[in-house]
Amino acid sequence: FSGSRVDSTTVHLAFKGKPSSRMCGQTTTNDTALFVYGTLKRGFFNYSRYLGIAESDSKAVFVGDGCTIESYPMVVRPPNQTGSSGAPQLLDEAGKGFNVMGEVYLIDESTLKAMDILEGVHRGRYRRQTIQVQFETEEGYLRHMECATYFFVAEDPSLQELPWLENYTAEHNAAYVAKPVSDEILSLCQGPSTLRASCPKERTKLLHSMSQMSLASLSTSGSSKGVMSSDSLSPLSEAEMFDQAACDFELLEISADSTEVF
Numbered sequence: 001f002s003g004s005r006v007d008s009t010t011v012h013l014a015f016k017g018k019p020s021s022r023m024c025g026q027t028t029t030n031d032t033a034l035f036v037y038g039t040l041k042r043g044f045f046n047y048s049r050y051l052g053i054a055e056s057d058s059k060a061v062f063v064g065d066g067c068t069i070e071s072y073p074m075v076v077r078p079p080n081q082t083g084s085s086g087a088p089q090l091l092d093e094a095g096k097g098f099n100v101m102g103e104v105y106l107i108d109e110s111t112l113k114a115m116d117i118l119e120g121v122h123r124g125r126y127r128r129q130t131i132q133v134q135f136e137t138e139e140g141y142l143r144h145m146e147c148a149t150y151f152f153v154a155e156d157p158s159l160q161e162l163p164w165l166e167n168y169t170a171e172h173n174a175a176y177v178a179k180p181v182s183d184e185i186l187s188l189c190q191g192p193s194t195l196r197a198s199c200p201k202e203r204t205k206l207l208h209s210m211s212q213m214s215l216a217s218l219s220t221s222g223s224s225k226g227v228m229s230s231d232s233l234s235p236l237s238e239a240e241m242f243d244q245a246a247c248d249f250e251l252l253e254i255s256a257d258s259t260e261v262f
Contacts, residue, residue: 007188032112034134035066035147035166037074037102038088040115046172049181050118054111054189061195063104063207066135069144073097075162076115079175086176088168089159092129100164103137104147106206108195112148114188119150123223126150135211145211 006130039046042062054060073091090100107115119126129151134144152159165172196202 011124031106031108033063033133033145034105034107034112034115035068035102035131035149036105037090037100037149038071039168039173039176039178041103041168043170044168045176045178046118049178050114050185050189051105051107051111053186054107054114055105057190057194058193059189059191060105063106064135064137064172066104066133066147067099067101068100068149069132069134070094070101071097074100074165074168075159076165076172077159077162079177081158085178086172088148088172089156091159092127092151092153092158097164100165101135101167102133104133104145106195108193110188110191114185115150117182117188121150125152125154127153143207143211145207154241159225161211165236193218 036051038044040051041047042052051060053064071094073093074088075084075091076088079086081183091097116122116128119128121128127150128148130146130148132144133147133149134142136142196206
C-alpha cells in the first residue's frame with residue numbers, strides 16, 4: 001500500500017451495487033468480513049461467477065485492497081501436476097511465506113454459505129477461520145480488522161516443495177481450470193440481501209466498530225513484507241487532522257440517528 005497514510009479516520013466507502021430495499025437500522029443477521037486472495041478477487045474467474053453477482057445484488061460490499069498482517073505460505077500447483085486446478089492454496093503456517101495480498105469484502109449470511117460450498121469446507125478441502133488483515137480504504141487510509149478466510153487443509157505433502165507467493169496474479173488466474181457453474185452456489189449469491197453494510201451509514205458504523213486504525217506498532221521496523229512501516233509516513237497536515245475530526249463528528253451524528261430510512 002505504497003503512499004498510503006496511517007490514520008484513524010472513519011471508513012467511508014462509495015456505495016456499489018443495487019440499492020437495498022431494506023431500512024437502515026433494521027435488525028439482521030451478522031455481516032461477515034471476508035478476505036479473498038485467489039479466484040474471488042475482482043476481475044478473476046470466480047468473482048464474475050459468484051462474488052460479483054452477490055455484490056450486484058447488495059449481498060456483498062467491496063471494502064478495499066488488503067494484506068494479511070501475519071505472513072503465510074501461499075502456493076499454486078503447476079498446471080502440469082495431476083489434480084491441479086490452478087487455484088491457490090493458503091497454508092495455516094503463520095510466520096512462513098509472505099504477507100499475502102488480497103481484497104476485503106463484507107458479505108451477508110447466504111453469501112458466506114456460498115463461499116463455504118465453493119471452498120469445499122464440508123468436504124474437508126478448506127477450513128474457514130479468522131485472521132488479522134490490514135486494508136486500504138478508498139480514501140487511502142490504512143485500517144486493520146479480523147476477517148474470515150480459507151486455509152487449505154487437505155493432506156498434500158507436495159505443497160511444501162512449491163515456491164511461496166505473495167500475490168495470486170492475473171497470469172495465475174488465466175491458467176485456472178474451473179468447474180461448471182454451481183446452481184446452488186449461484187442461488188445463494190442472489191436474492192434479497194440481509195447485509196447491513198449495503199446501507200452507506202450502516203456500513204460506516206459497522207466498519208468503524210469492526211476495524212481499527214493501523215498503528216505504528218503493527219510494523220515499526222519495516223521488516224515485514226507488505227505491511228507498511230510508519231517510518232516512511234509524513235506527519236498529518238492541519239487540513240488532514242481537520243478531516244479526521246469531521247469524520248469522527250459525523251460518526252457521532254450517525255449513531256444518534258440510526259433508524260433513518262434510505
